[in-house]
Amino acid sequence: MPKLDPGAWWKEGTRQLVDLVYPWLCPGCEDPLEADAFPALCEPCRFRLYPLEAPFCEVCGEKFHGVVHGALNCWNCRGRELAFDFARSGYHAHELLRELIHRLKYGREIALSRVLGQLLLRNWEDRRIERHRDWILVPVPLHPRKERERQFNQADELCRVVAEETGLQRLMALRRIRFTTAQASLDQQLRLENLKGAFALSRKPKIIEQIEGKKILLVDDVFTTGATTHECAKVLKAEGKASMVAVITVARAGTPPLG
Ligand SMILES: [Zn+2]
Ligand SMILES: [Zn+2]
Numbered sequence: 001m002p003k004l005d006p007g008a009w010w011k012e013g014t015r016q017l018v019d020l021v022y023p024w025l026c027p028g029c030e031d032p033l034e035a036d037a038f039p040a041l042c043e044p045c046r047f048r049l050y051p052l053e054a055p056f057c058e059v060c061g062e063k064f065h066g067v068v069h070g071a072l073n074c075w076n077c078r079g080r081e082l083a084f085d086f087a088r089s090g091y092h093a094h095e096l097l098r099e100l101i102h103r104l105k106y107g108r109e110i111a112l113s114r115v116l117g118q119l120l121l122r123n124w125e126d127r128r129i130e131r132h133r134d135w136i137l138v139p140v141p142l143h144p145r146k147e148r149e150r151q152f153n154q155a156d157e158l159c160r161v162v163a164e165e166t167g168l169q170r171l172m173a174l175r176r177i178r179f180t181t182a183q184a185s186l187d188q189q190l191r192l193e194n195l196k197g198a199f200a201l202s203r204k205p206k207i208i209e210q211i212e213g214k215k216i217l218l219v220d221d222v223f224t225t226g227a228t229t230h231e232c233a234k235v236l237k238a239e240g241k242a243s244m245v246a247v248i249t250v251a252r253a254g255t256p257p258l259g
Contacts, residue, residue, distance in 0.1 A: 014110070026040075026041055026042035026045055027040070027041065027045075027100060027103075027109075027111075027112055027115055028041050028042065028045030028048060028096050028100070029042060029044065029045055038118060039115050039118035039119050040114055040115040040118060041115055045096060048095060048096040049091050049096060049097055049119070050091055050092040050094045050095070050097070050257040051090065051091055051092075051122065052089050052090060052091055052092055052252055052257075055067075055068040057074035057076065057077060058086060059074070059077045059082060059086055059087070060074060060076050060077045060082065060086075060087050060223075060226050061086070061087045061088045061089050061223060061247075061252055062074045062075070062076045062077070062252070062254055062255060063092070063252065063254070063255040063257075064255075065255070065258055076188075076225060076226070076254065077226070080230075082226060082230050082233070083230050083231075083233035083234040083237060083238075083245065084218065084226070084229055084230060084233035084245045084246060084247045085244050085245060085246050086128060086246055086247070087223055087226060087229060087246070087247035087248075087249070088123045088126050088128075088129065088246070088247070088248055088249075089123070089222075089223050089248070089249045089250065089251055089252035090119055090120065090121075090122030090123050090125075090248075090249075090250060090251070091119065091122070091250060091251050091252070092251065092252055092255075092256060092257045093222050093251035093252060093253045094251075094256055094257055097119070097250070097251050098251070100112055100115065100116060101116065101154075101221050101222060101250065101251060104116060104154050104157075104221070105150070105154050105221070108150065108151060108152075110151075110152055110157060113154065113157035113158055113160070113161060114161055116154075116158055116161075116221065116250050117157070117158045117159075117160070117161020117162055117165070118161065118165070119250050120158055120161070120162055120219070120248060120249075120250050121162065121165060121166075123248040124166075128246065129217070129246060129248065132215055134214070134215060135168050135215050135216070135217040135246075136168065136169050136170075136171050136173075136210070136211060136214050136215065136216050136217065137159045137162055137163055137168050137169065137170040137171065137217050137219055138159075138170075138171055138172075138173045138174060138211075138216050138217070138218050138219065138232075138236065139153060139155035139156040139158070139159045139170075139172065139174075139218075139219050139220070140155045140174070140218060140219065140220040140228060140229065140232055141153065141155070141156075141172070141174045141175050141176045141199065142155075142176060143176040143177075143178070143179045143180070144175075144176070145179055146176075146179070154221050155219050155220045155221060156170075156172070158219055158220075158221060158250065159219045162219065168217070169210075171207055171210060171211065172202060172207065173201060173202050173207055173208070173210075173211050173216070173236065173240060174199050174200070174201065174202065174232055174235060174236070175199070175200055175201075175202060175203070176198055176199055177197070177198065177199065177200045178197060178198040180194050180195060180198055188225045188227065191224075191225055191227035191228075192227045192230070192231075194227075195227050195228060195231045196231070198231055199231050199232050199235045200235060200239075201235060201236075201239050201240050208240060211236060211240040211241070211242050212240065212241045212242070213241060213242070213243050214242055214243060215242070215243060215244040215245075215246070216233075216236050216242045216244065216245045216246070217246055217247075217248055218232055218233060218236070218245055218246070218247045218248070219247075219248055219249070220247070220248075220249045221249060221250050221251065222249055222250065222251045222252070222253055223247065223249040223251070223252050223253065223254075224253040224254065225254075226247070229247040232245075233245040233247070
């Protein structure tokens, strides 16, 4: 049996206990759910999701409505130097999905990380992700104070599910060293300034040496302007010497789906 610290043991125990009760009900509507439903939502609730389909910005994943000719130049990344190679979200942060993410983060419904982690796998439909087998999963870190308050880091919980499903390695390569005010209330420019110097590499040399020259999949729940993931990617590349950083999130805020 692997040695777990008491915190991890408690989390693992809670997870198993929650798993016993939770998967049998659809988290979207609480109707009974087949145990092997994948993703773990009932069929009507799956239709309440809004997959983010092409065309979208090749850099930041922002959705475009209509026909696009030539290279995409989107309002979100125009004039910006983004440190990540590209970002991709599987769905729009809309209605049911937005509610599920909200319940995971603020309602502390940790069991929802399973279905949300499964939904993250939609990003493997993107050839740029699917064609590499050697990604390392790195969660966007929370500040330790916030993580204590929430009792878990939702991005890491999502990574855990993706690691189980794909067999990819998961590494806590980053830490958040500055407590920042809530990003939600800030515009793009202020978000960037608010986050400057907020992240650093792990203190553990053994972790740092594993990212040098490697392809990193930075994982988060929602992509808004990309300010957070830009800062993380900057550290992974400049200090960690990662060769590539792509961002995957469950959902994309910004341009809403049509209809
Ligand atoms: Zn349902
Ligand atoms: Zn863009």
